[in-house]
Amino acid sequence: MTKPRVAIFDLACCEGCQLQIVNMEDDLLNLLTVIDPVEWREAMSDQSTIYDVAIIEGSITRQADEIKVMEIRQRATYVVALGACATMGGVNKLKNNFAIHDVKKTVYGEAANMPHLDTFTVKALNEVIEVDFEVHGCPIDADELVHVVKCLLSGQTPSAPTHPVCVECKMAENCCRYEYDELCLGPLTRAGCDARCPANGFWCFGCRGFLPDANFTAAREMAAEHGKSLEDLESKLALFGSK
Numbered sequence: 001m002t003k004p005r006v007a008i009f010d011l012a013c014c015e016g017c018q019l020q021i022v023n024m025e026d027d028l029l030n031l032l033t034v035i036d037p038v039e040w041r042e043a044m045s046d047q048s049t050i051y052d053v054a055i056i057e058g059s060i061t062r063q064a065d066e067i068k069v070m071e072i073r074q075r076a077t078y079v080v081a082l083g084a085c086a087t088m089g090g091v092n093k094l095k096n097n098f099a100i101h102d103v104k105k106t107v108y109g110e111a112a113n114m115p116h117l118d119t120f121t122v123k124a125l126n127e128v129i130e131v132d133f134e135v136h137g138c139p140i141d142a143d144e145l146v147h148v149v150k151c152l153l154s155g156q157t158p159s160a161p162t163h164p165v166c167v168e169c170k171m172a173e174n175c176c177r178y179e180y181d182e183l184c185l186g187p188l189t190r191a192g193c194d195a196r197c198p199a200n201g202f203w204c205f206g207c208r209g210f211l212p213d214a215n216f217t218a219a220r221e222m223a224a225e226h227g228k229s230l231e232d233l234e235s236k237l238a239l240f241g242s243k
């Protein structure tokens with residue numbers, strides 16, 4: 001049987017999601033028995049314009065990125081968005097909240113001189129091309145990527161939780177971060193990470209994206225009931241929820 005050709009691409013990001021794939025070790029070797037990697041800059045020097053599955057990490061921050069992903073879309077049967085930068089623009093979208101002059105000056109000082117960044121709004125992959133599957137998280141969970149790839153290979157649609165992180169958090173019997181006088185975005189955020197952050201003593205910062213029916217009004221009310229300022233909540237929401 002011919003193995004599907006898989007290409008992995010990266011745009012603006014920290015490449016931490018690809019690193020999760022590299023770190024799969026034995027599981028990666030198992031995966032390589034059923035797929036044929038033809039391009040993956042972080043792990044191999046080969047390049048190819050012929051592939052069946054394109055896995056794209058990172059957000060779109062330049063006109064050139066838009067052109068690149070449109071070309072990838074034309075070539076690939078399936079496009080998978082890998083990680084929060086690709087699925088929703090990730091932390092890169094924070095830039096969209098500020099005047100570009102201030103952003104460049106803050107990052108690069110008076111020497112900032114990159115005209116290609118001047119007018120461009122950071123975008124998620126699905127704002128430019130059709131995406132077939134999304135692997136959420138910052139970083140992703142490699143097991144979830146394997147699940148998606150297995151589904152692709154067997155013609156199934158990967159399942160994704162439609163409930164909030166709080167459900168997994170309660171099932172794990174974690175003590176709620178609100179009990180520690182902290183704000184937590186778990187009630188708004190898509191589950192699937194086994195409430196990784198609350199389980200390790202940290203509030204959920206929303207890296208898997210907000211649920212389509214997330215109740216922001218209730219979140220604001222709950223924050224107020226716990227004596228938290230609206231500004232504090234909004235700044236937390238902006239980390240992975242900027243437009």
Ligand code: SF4
Pocket residue numbers: 013014015016017018057058082083084085086090091137138139140
């Ligand atoms: S989603 Fe997070 S870990 Fe993955 S590339 Fe973006 S910033 Fe890095």
Ligand code: SF4
Pocket residue numbers: 165166167169170174175176177178184185186187195198203204
């Ligand atoms: S810690 Fe966060 S995720 Fe867990 S129950 Fe409380 S609000 Fe929900």
Ligand code: SF4
Pocket residue numbers: 137138165189190193194195196197198203204205206207208209
């Ligand atoms: S608990 Fe929240 S921030 Fe942490 S991994 Fe899960 S979705 Fe991401």
